[in-house]
Amino acid sequence: MALLSFGNVALLALGYLIWCVVYQIVYYRFFHPLSQFPGSFWASVTRLWIAYHNIKGDEVAVLQKLHKKYGPVVRITPTMLHVNDATKLPVIYSRNANKSQHYVTGSFGKEESVFNMQDAAVHARFRRIVAAPYSFSNVKKMEPLIDEQIQNWIDKLDEQFACTGDKFDLAPWAVYMAYDVISSIGFGAPFGFIEQGRDVGGLIKGFHDGLVPFGVMARLYPFTKLVKRTFLGKYLVASPEQESGIGALMRFRDRLIEKRLKDIDAGTTNGRIDILQTFLEARDDNGKPLPLDYIKAEILLVLIAGADTTGTAFLAVMQHILAHPSVFDKVLAEIDAATRQGRLPAPGTIPAYDQVLAHCPYYIACVREAMRVTPAAPTIFPRLAPHPGGLVLYGKHVPAGTELTCNPWLVHRDTRVYGPDADVFLPERWLDDGPEKAAEYARYNMAFGYGARVCLGKDIAYMELFKAPLHFLRSFRLTVLNEQRPARYLVKGGVSYFEDMWVTIERRAPVV
Ligand code: HEM
16 A cells, blocks of 8 residues: 555655656767767757757857867767758758758648658659649749739839838838739739738738747657647647637638639639649649649649748848948949840849849849848758668768758858858959859758758749849839847748848839
């Protein structure tokens, strides 16, 4: 009887807990195969270390410091290595590399999209099916839809701010444009961010609010998986019933899909070419339509992956150009010269993608350089070392199944590739270092991810970024209200965004 007293049971439980903690520390620090790799003590024994730095927002800075101290490979969780050598990207992100369980959070709902499918073979099968609407030839067809939203945006800014002289925060306004572009090419109609001049339905705020929980859930995945099996799971898995930002996005998506299905029944889709229609018309390898729940997951991904990221990239381009007066002058001189020579259309018309690419190399270099120095997703993207055999890094064996990751922020600052000024925003490097070096910069670029899982919306994003900031700069003369610090750059859960880019604008005189 005495043996089973409450005190003894509690002692037993405490003893067991202490044994688990001691085992975790001793095994992972001294006996685990990754114990041969350097890093912080706490990182080697618990995932709480990286979750803590992710919440604190200094994950990248801490990793950078560790690499300075220990070299190109450091251990950042008990089972994960971080590599800052850009030339190792093709090895780590090889075609058959599976994603790790870091991706299974439930933050985007129950159903998986191509983004969080872990198995490389399963992903390859689905990616083949859903890739068509993202192909460059399809994006070219969408160019007029993208132009329409950019022009609406410019007109609205003109009416609301250029004509009045009122100051405004460019940060949310850039994201408004990106949301309306995505909804226009994704579903055939803009959400109405530009027209209403506000965060419709709180989607942007909701998305930003969800970033920290998303980052933490991904980093603590064994714990996340465990909780998802309990009654608390419903709070971790996003659903349309939730009041969260993702819940709002899901409801919005469901309404759009419902309406589209009705249009299809009524025969009133009028030959649409948007992404939703392409998914609804897609067939799997057996000629069957894709399950509706799966289409919903892919459409949600378009909303989540495509708007905020592009808005951030737009603002990164602006921030760097504005912070460097010589770059600003050079960009405008190039645009104006191309306009005078008739290589770009008159300022009232948005230049075609091909025109910008052919006649504004310096501007294009600014876009590439801004995305190099300030990537929209400065976070970890873990893959598993291949089965069987694993791989070898700097002479050390990395066992199969080990999590390996790079981070765009850090590989883009690799002095082995970019030289001692890797930290500096220098668009000239893309032009003056010669075509071979530029090809090398492109080869080791991770702004859109890497390898077989590289961003499907890359061409859509480039289409927007090659046009919208350029058209904005040639349309308005800009005054930044806080020249010392044009904007605040925040990283939450591994995703970055800008706030407080206050400016005034006036219409630019036509180029003669
Ligand atoms: C500047 C804008 C963008 C950036 C920086 C960006 C970044 C990324 C990154 C880093 C990944 C890879 C994630 C990983 O390896 O786990 C990714 C994947 C993806 N992105 Fe983007 N993205 C952008 C715009 C877009 C747009 C506009 C869309 C769609 C309209 C989109 C759709 C996707 C999809 C579907 C995937 C998953 C691809 C796959 O796993 O096969 N993205 N994106």
